Amino acid sequence: MACSKKFSRAVIMVQKEFAEKLFSESSHEMRSISVIANHAFDMERMIDVGKSNFNPPPKVDSVVLYLEHKNTLSKDLIKTVNHLFSYRRKTLGNILKKFGQTVQSTKRLEELSGDEIIKIAKQITQ
Numbered sequence: 001m002a003c004s005k006k007f008s009r010a011v012i013m014v015q016k017e018f019a020e021k022l023f024s025e026s027s028h029e030m031r032s033i034s035v036i037a038n039h040a041f042d043m044e045r046m047i048d049v050g051k052s053n054f055n056p057p058p059k060v061d062s063v064v065l066y067l068e069h070k071n072t073l074s075k076d077l078i079k080t081v082n083h084l085f086s087y088r089r090k091t092l093g094n095i096l097k098k099f100g101q102t103v104q105s106t107k108r109l110e111e112l113s114g115d116e117i118i119k120i121a122k123q124i125t126q
């Protein structure tokens with residue numbers, strides 16, 4: 001059963017590797033989760049938490065993050081962003097054909113900013 005609660009701020013601890021995905025700015029490392037999270041939240045990395053701080057120690061390090069709500073995204077928009085990333089190696093023109101839209105572009109998804117990807121996803125979901 002999914003539970004959806006609204007919040008304005010949160011402090012969470014996640015695996016270090018996941019935090020790195022959220023903050024990835026390199027176009028080749030960008031994932032749908034980083035685009036969605038960066039659009040929805042202002043995020044700040046607060047502190048690294050090593051595995052030695054736990055008993056028994058886990059196999060991974062963690063990071064504490066501070067999140068502040070910035071934008072609300074619909075489920076359809078999130079689904080569309082995820083769907084766009086399933087075609088990340090194709091050109092934008094070929095990706096948009098899959099959604100019944102036409103654009104002349106040889107750019108690839110990884111060449112776009114997160115805001116540009118959100119804008120494209122919003123056009124598709126309208």
